[in-house]
Amino acid sequence: MRDTEFLIQEAAKLATAYVAGHFDRQEPVVRVASAAELAERLDLQPPRTGRSAESLLEDVRSTLHYSVRTGHPGFCNQLFGDHDAAGLLGEWMTALLNTSMYTFEVAPVVTLMELALMRHMCGFVGWPEDEGEGILSPGGSIANLMALLAARNRAQPDAKERGLDPGRRLVVLMSAEAHYSVERAASVAGLGTEAVRKVEVDAVGRMSPEALEAAVVQARASGEQPFFLCATASTTVAGAFDPLESLGEIAARHGLWFHVDAACGGSVLLSAKHRGLMRGVERADSVAWNPHKMMGIPLTCSALLVRERGRLAATNAMGADYLFHQGSDARYDLGDLTLQCGRRVDALKLWLSWRAQGDEGHARRVERLFTLAGTMRDLVEAREGFELLREPEGCNTCFHYLPVGLRGMEPGPARSRAVGEATVAIRERMRAAGRVLVNYATLDGVPAFRHVANNHRTTPEDLGFLLDEIERHAATLPAAAGRAPVPAGAARRSS
Numbered sequence: 154m155r156d157t158e159f160l161i162q163e164a165a166k167l168a169t170a171y172v173a174g175h176f177d178r179q180e181p182v183v184r185v186a187s188a189a190e191l192a193e194r195l196d197l198q199p200p201r202t203g204r205s206a207e208s209l210l211e212d213v214r215s216t217l218h219y220s221v222r223t224g225h226p227g228f229c230n231q232l233f234g235d236h237d238a239a240g241l242l243g244e245w246m247t248a249l250l251n252t253s254m255y256t257f258e259v260a261p262v263v264t265l266m267e268l269a270l271m272r273h274m275c276g277f278v279g280w281p282e283d284e285g286e287g288i289l290s291p292g293g294s295i296a297n298l299m300a301l302l303a304a305r306n307r308a309q310p311d312a313k314e315r316g317l318d319p320g321r322r323l324v325v326l327m328s329a330e331a332h333y334s335v336e337r338a339a340s341v342a343g344l345g346t347e348a349v350r351k352v353e354v355d356a357v358g359r360m361s362p363e364a365l366e367a368a369v370v371q372a373r374a375s376g377e378q379p380f381f382l383c384a385t386a387s388t389t390v391a392g393a394f395d396p397l398e399s400l401g402e403i404a405a406r407h408g409l410w411f412h413v414d415a416a417c418g419g420s421v422l423l424s425a426k427h428r429g430l431m432r433g434v435e436r437a438d439s440v441a442w443n444p445h446k447m448m449g450i451p452l453t454c455s456a457l458l459v460r461e462r463g464r465l466a467a468t469n470a471m472g473a474d475y476l477f478h479q480g481s482d483a484r485y486d487l488g489d490l491t492l493q494c495g496r497r498v499d500a501l502k503l504w505l506s507w508r509a510q511g512d513e514g515h516a517r518r519v520e521r522l523f524t525l526a527g528t529m530r531d532l533v534e535a536r537e538g539f540e541l542l543r544e545p546e547g548c549n550t551c552f553h554y555l556p557v558g559l560r561g562m563e564p565g566p567a568r569s570r571a572v573g574e575a576t577v578a579i580r581e582r583m584r585a586a587g588r589v590l591v592n593y594a595t596l597d598g599v600p601a602f603r604h605v606a607n608n609h610r611t612t613p614e615d616l617g618f619l620l621d622e623i624e625r626h627a628a629t630l631p632a633a634a635g636r637a638p639v640p641a642g643a644a645r646r647s648s
C-alpha cells in the first residue's frame with residue numbers, strides 16, 4: 154500500500170510537469186532517436202528480480218522523455234492530438250476501476266454512462282428517440298468492421314450460423330479515398346478485398362453519386378449483391394465529406410446498408426456552424442464516430458452507432474450464460490453488442506469530458522479547429538513556393554512546397570516526382586529536428602504534406618512556424634532538389 158501511495162503521488166507530480174511541456178513552445182515534440190539508439194539508451198529487459206518504486210519512476214521519466222508529445226501544438230501528424238484534462242482524469246480512473254464492460258454487475262456506473270453517451274450521440278446523428286443504439290469500440294477500424302458484419306448478416310440472414318452464401322457474391326462500395334480499414338473489414342468478414350468497389354471522387358475528394366449509381370447497377374448486372382455502402386466523413390488524407398444526402402438516397406433506393414465512416418469528422422455534428430457538412434447523416438444505418446479525434450479525448454474512444462435497435466446483439470450475441478445471467482438489470486449488459494468479450498472502460502473519460510465541456514464547449518473546440526484549418530489554408534495559399542492541392546472541407550490541409558530549384562519546371566511527371574521526393578526529404582529532416590511533426594501522404598499519386606488542425610490550443614503563429622520549418626529544411630536539400638533562401642527568423646525555436 155505504501156508503494157501504491159508513493160507511486161500515485163509521484164506520478165501526479167511527473168504528469169503535471171509533463172503536461173506543462175505541452176504548453177511550452179520551446180519543448181520539442183519529440184527527441185528523435187532510432188530504434189537502435191533507444192535500445193541502447195533504455196533498459197528494456199524485464200528483470201529477474203523486481204525493482205524499487207524509485208526505479209519505476211525513473212523508467213516512467215525516460216519513457217516520457219523519448220515519447221512523442223501528442224498534446225503539443227507542434228504535433229499535427231495524426232488525426233488525433235490535443236490534451237483534455239477531464240479526459241485524462243477519466244483515463245486514470247479507468248485504470249483505477251480495472252473492470253470490464255461486459256456486464257452491468259461488474260461495471261454498473263460506467264455501463265449507464267456508456268448508454269447515456271450513446272443515446273446522446275445518436276441524438277446528434279438525428280435519429281428519432283425510439284431508434285439508435287451504440288457501443289464503444291477500440292478504434293474506427295473495428296467500428297467499421299462491426300458495421301459491415303451487421304450489414305452482412307442483414308443481407309444474408311443465415312450468415313451468422315452457416316457462413317456466406319457462395320452463390321451470391323456480396324459487394325461493398327466506398328470511395329477511392331475511403332479508409333483502408335473498410336477493405337480489411339471485407340477481408341475479415343470473408344468477402345475478400347476484391348468485393349470492394351472503389352468509386353471515383355471529385356476534385357475535392359468527395360464520392361461521386363453518379364459513379365456510385367453506375368457501380369451498383371454494374372454489380373447487379375453481373376449477378377452480384379451490392380449490400381454495403383460506406384460513405385466517409387471526412388476522408389483520412391484530404392479531409393473531404395462525402396455527399397451523404399445523395400448517397401443515402403441511392404442506398405435507400407437499392408436496399409444497401411448505409412454506413413458513414415465519420416471516425417474523423419463525426420464531431421462536426423456538435424457544431425451548428427459545421428454540421429451541414431454531414432447533411433443526410435440521419436439516413437445512415439450506422440455511423441462510426443471517434444471522440445478521440447476532434448474532441449481530444451485520450452485514445453482510444455470510438456463509437457459505433459446503429460440505427461436499428463437489437464441489430465448489434467443479433468450480430469454478436471453467442472448466448473454465453475457463464476457470463477450473462479438472467480436478472481433484473483441483465484438488459485443493461487453491453488457485452489452481447491460487441492465483437493469483444495473483455496472490453497475497456499472508454500466511457501468514463503468521454504463522459505467526464507462531456508460533463509466538463511458540455512455540448513457547447515465541445516462545439517467550440519470543433520469550431521476552433523475549423524478556424525485553424527482555414528488559417529492554414531490561407532497561409533499556404535499566400536506564401537510563395539507553397540501549393541494548395543485540394544480545397545479543404547474539414548481540418549486537413551494538403552499541400553506541396555516547391556524548393557526554388559523546382560519552381561521553373563513544367564508540370565508533368567518529372568516535376569511531380571521531384572516535388573514528391575522533396576516533400577519526403579523535407580519532412581524527414583523536420584522529423585529529425587523534432588520541433589514539429591507533420592505527416593505526408595500520397596495524394597493523386599504524389600507525396601504531399603498533410604497538416605491536421607487537431608489541437609485547439611494551436612495558434613496562427615504555430616502554423617506560420619511550421620511553414621518556416623518547411624522552408625528552412627528545404628534550404629538544406631542538395632542543390633539538385635533546389636535551394637530555397639533561409640527565411641528570416643526561421644531559426645526560432647530550433648534546437
Ligand code: ABU
Nearest residue numbers: 230231232233293389
Ligand atoms: N484512422 C486512422 C487515421 C490515421 C491518421 O491519423 O492519419
